[in-house]
Amino acid sequence: MTTTLHRKDQSLALPIEPDPGKRKLSTAKAMQEAISQRMARDESVFVMGEDVGPYGGIFSSTTGLIDRFGPERVLDTPISETAFIGLGIGAAVEGMRPIVELMFADFFGVCMDQIYNHMAKIHYESGGNVRVPMVLMMAAGGGYSDGAQHSQCLWGTFAHLPGMKVVVPSNPYDAKGLMTAAIDSDDPVVFVFHKGVMGLGWMSKNDRSIGAVPEAEYIVPIGKARVAREGTDVTIVTLSLSVHHSLDVAEKLASEGISVEVIDLRSLVPLDREAIVRSVSKTGRLVVVDEDYQSFGLSGEVIAVVAEHDPSLLKRVSRVCVPDVPIPYAHALEYAVLPTAARIEAAVRNVVAT
Amino acid sequence: MTDVLFPLMSGKADATGVIVTWFVESGDQVTPSTLIAEVAVDKVDAEVYPEISGVITLLVEESKEVPQGAVIAQVT
Numbered sequence: 176m177t178t179t180l181h182r183k184d185q186s187l188a189l190p191i192e193p194d195p196g197k198r199k200l201s202t203a204k205a206m207q208e209a210i211s212q213r214m215a216r217d218e219s220v221f222v223m224g225e226d227v228g229p230y231g232g233i234f235s236s237t238t239g240l241i242d243r244f245g246p247e248r249v250l251d252t253p254i255s256e257t258a259f260i261g262l263g264i265g266a267a268v269e270g271m272r273p274i275v276e277l278m279f280a281d282f283f284g285v286c287m288d289q290i291y292n293h294m295a296k297i298h299y300e301s302g303g304n305v306r307v308p309m310v311l312m313m314a315a316g317g318g319y320s321d322g323a324q325h326s327q328c329l330w331g332t333f334a335h336l337p338g339m340k341v342v343v344p345s346n347p348y349d350a351k352g353l354m355t356a357a358i359d360s361d362d363p364v365v366f367v368f369h370k371g372v373m374g375l376g377w378m379s380k381n382d383r384s385i386g387a388v389p390e391a392e393y394i395v396p397i398g399k400a401r402v403a404r405e406g407t408d409v410t411i412v413t414l415s416l417s418v419h420h421s422l423d424v425a426e427k428l429a430s431e432g433i434s435v436e437v438i439d440l441r442s443l444v445p446l447d448r449e450a451i452v453r454s455v456s457k458t459g460r461l462v463v464v465d466e467d468y469q470s471f472g473l474s475g476e477v478i479a480v481v482a483e484h485d486p487s488l489l490k491r492v493s494r495v496c497v498p499d500v501p502i503p504y505a506h507a508l509e510y511a512v513l514p515t516a517a518r519i520e521a522a523v524r525n526v527v528a529t
Numbered sequence: 530m531t532d533v534l535f536p537l538m539s540g541k542a543d544a545t546g547v548i549v550t551w552f553v554e555s556g557d558q559v560t561p562s563t564l565i566a567e568v569a570v571d572k573v574d575a576e577v578y579p580e581i582s583g584v585i586t587l588l589v590e591e592s593k594e595v596p597q598g599a600v601i602a603q604v605t
Contacts, residue, residue, distance in 0.1 A: 198552075
């Protein structure tokens, strides 16, 4: 076994994120384009998962790929997540660059040993000699009455376990650039896409799930947060669909003279701690918005980052997450637990009040 | 000037469709390789590209139901 088949990390300098241009895509199409462009240039890249072939992925992450690259590089698998994720890990260890789709993040329970004991640990267990250049992508999130076993985010669970990068794009531009970076990564990347940012007509569609995307290949560096909106009174640290709700709240409150800064983390691992501290140093007030469960997760971690750096920075802090209950099926109950714009707005008003 | 039609996607001629997403705005320059819209009939999606290059004018709002074959835009 050698590692010479794998690309080396090219440079410590972060790549430049190109101007988005004018052409618009949905997040789903941006992901498809990233995968397609890398497959075209690198025969070691292939796609595997349940219904990723003719169906195109149930949330359209792989639409059209089988038409272009055929069934030998776009493989529909049986319903056995342990088997096909294990197959992906083996292929990655042998020098391929698999992109494996776990249909819902919620399904990790049946295949977690492959993910966290093998995919995430082989590099460490081999003394750094064996790399696992694999992308494990999965759909996450609720809001469409799909019940407690099909609506969870769970990115905090993957981020808690060492050995995996965890990226969570909120928009088409980042989705393409982060997918390209994930494919290029010599380490395993968990790529979590919220169904509500994909721009699908049959889901409730978010305006910001359609956006400008460069046609050429480009990389959004994994581990670098984005200031989605600049502000001075309060910082919202958030990710994925909650970025859009937070921006809606920021726009609304701007008319009342409340200046809200919105930080889109874009990845949990690595976590851009500098970006969090930089923003809170300016505002002194922090609201963490996360559609994952509240306790033992991302929101507590973000607050701890600031507290460990300098607790005197924090005048007020609040978090808007899913309380520690299963996601309800009933629409009204589901929206009572999701981090809606109304809950975010209330939290922001509360922390700027004193 | 060329009409852009809602594609015929369902064997049921009276089945209506919907413009899921306009990826362009009226006044934009388009070519036959410009993805201008995603449309759907019964949750089946299709992409729409113009036949000629030119300046596009959109005639139907997003999310609105239209008959298959309807003129949804014009390119001049």
